[in-house]
Amino acid sequence: MTTPTIRWQSGWQPCDPEQSRELLRELHRETKDNPEHPLFGKSVQVVGAFLNWYDILILVAGGYAHVHLTGQHETTPQHPPCVFLGGIDAANEFIQQWRKDPTNHLTDGDQPWFTGKMDGIIIEFLREDRFRVRLADGQEALAVMPEEFLPLAVENQDLLNDPKGQFIRVTVEFREPPALHRITHAHISMLSGS
Numbered sequence: 001m002t003t004p005t006i007r008w009q010s011g012w013q014p015c016d017p018e019q020s021r022e023l024l025r026e027l028h029r030e031t032k033d034n035p036e037h038p039l040f041g042k043s044v045q046v047v048g049a050f051l052n053w054y055d056i057l058i059l060v061a062g063g064y065a066h067v068h069l070t071g072q073h074e075t076t077p078q079h080p081p082c083v084f085l086g087g088i089d090a091a092n093e094f095i096q097q098w099r100k101d102p103t104n105h106l107t108d109g110d111q112p113w114f115t116g117k118m119d120g121i122i123i124e125f126l127r128e129d130r131f132r133v134r135l136a137d138g139q140e141a142l143a144v145m146p147e148e149f150l151p152l153a154v155e156n157q158d159l160l161n162d163p164k165g166q167f168i169r170v171t172v173e174f175r176e177p178p179a180l181h182r183i184t185h186a187h188i189s190m191l192s193g194s
Helices: 017-031 088-100 147-155 157-161
Strands: 012-014 044-050 055-060 063-068 082-086 117-127 130-135 140-144 166-173 181-190
Touching: 017 044, 017 055, 055 088, 063 088, 082 088, 117 140, 117 157, 117 181, 130 166, 130 181, 140 166, 147 157, 147 166, 147 181, 157 166
Parallel strands: 140 181
Antiparallel strands: 012 044, 044 055, 055 063, 063 082, 117 130, 117 166, 130 140, 166 181
């Protein structure tokens, strides 16, 4: 009889030890001052992540859970969102259903890791040099911004809710984990063009 294993698919992949430590640090940062959160004070192990690096699969006492990292210090029990899945069969079912869930707009299928570039717009300032970007294909990604572009981003934070339709257009270079995707170009743009 074989031991059941996670069937990685639908854009989900196992984490190596370094990736697991980095994602665990982020989970701890988001929950450390949040005693009402279901994961507060619990011993967890990050076993896998979706390609966006916001959605992680963890092993915790009692089974597996899905956590959607927010990239922010959280203080409410609802954030970061956490759904306990149960045993390995439930975790595999969750991963298999990931692409079929119409509320999940961050899926990428069973494709090899994309290492090209794509244009997008900054939709959220997270912390320090990290930003959430809506890509041209409608997906979202976490990206790090080099120092040379930070003044542009900091000085124009108000463009996130600009009724005139201006925004910060960026080009994102996709890098294989554990490296974060990197912004390689940034400028102010109008909604109708660049």
